Amino acid sequence: xxxxSSNLDHTLAAVADPTRREILERLARGPASVSELAExxxxxxxxxxxxxxxxxGVGLVETHKNGRVRECRLGPARLDxxxxxxxxxxxxxxxxxxxxxxxxxxxQDEAAGTAE
Amino acid sequence: MRVRGRVGDDMPLPGTTYExxxxxxxxxxxxxxxxxxxxxxxxxxxxxxxxxxEVSITVEPRTGGRWDCSFQTEGGRYYWTGVFLEVDRPRRxxxxxxxxxxxxxxxxxxxTVTCEARGAQTFITVTEVxxxxxRRDEAQGGIPGMLDVVQRFAEEASAR
Numbered sequence: 001x002x003x004x005s006s007n008l009d010h011t012l013a014a015v016a017d018p019t020r021r022e023i024l025e026r027l028a029r030g031p032a033s034v035s036e037l038a039e040x041x042x043x044x045x046x047x048x049x050x051x052x053x054x055x056x057g058v059g060l061v062e063t064h065k066n067g068r069v070r071e072c073r074l075g076p077a078r079l080d081x082x083x084x085x086x087x088x089x090x091x092x093x094x095x096x097x098x099x100x101x102x103x104x105x106x107x108q109d110e111a112a113g114t115a116e
Numbered sequence: 117m118r119v120r121g122r123v124g125d126d127m128p129l130p131g132t133t134y135e136x137x138x139x140x141x142x143x144x145x146x147x148x149x150x151x152x153x154x155x156x157x158x159x160x161x162x163x164x165x166x167x168x169x170e171v172s173i174t175v176e177p178r179t180g181g182r183w184d185c186s187f188q189t190e191g192g193r194y195y196w197t198g199v200f201l202e203v204d205r206p207r208r209x210x211x212x213x214x215x216x217x218x219x220x221x222x223x224x225x226x227x228t229v230t231c232e233a234r235g236a237q238t239f240i241t242v243t244e245v246x247x248x249x250x251r252r253d254e255a256q257g258g259i260p261g262m263l264d265v266v267q268r269f270a271e272e273a274s275a276r
Contacts, residue, residue, distance in 0.1 A: 099162035104144040
């Protein structure tokens, strides 16, 4: 019963791919061209660009053309959506397990009272 | 807390699932913990958040049985409709359910709950694997593998 937004859906899908996560990790160290991003991968520039476009689509990456070079950098922090979902989930289940423990304690107390 | 995902080879969205889990050591027997999930009266006391009204819970504690829950929120009625895929008292159960929040996209989840005896206590693990209703529709519409992925993640989760 954890609610989440479709934005989160898209963001999770974008970061689920290991190549895209590596791209984000690289961009966390600073802006890079598409060619520089492609260097660690056995991948064509259009292939890398496809991943960049997906990340750009969810706002995790921004690009702009600088002459003949397309420079990429981290975009607005939509990864916050992921973190928020994780935290919401954790909080909801921690509260629920608190209530479960209290319920079981009451059951044990009642059973002990009945036995006396 | 874990979040996992998987994306199809050439599609940005279909095929993604993600997972989260919580664990806790509870001062009760596995039977008592397990039964607190499986008993409608017990579940009504602790499962739904306090303050929710018109809470309705149906639990049929058997493989293939229903696990339905609905309640009123400020934004409208929230529905949870599920089926137990496996019920192995007091060790674990697996349920798949669809939730329809009043103001969000519907989504499907697979929940695996394991109860492991630790002396007089129980180590409980609750794992949920999520995929949106839209994704399920896409999978049924010709994008193969999504439900397999959900099942695989559920199996991996239950194997831990």
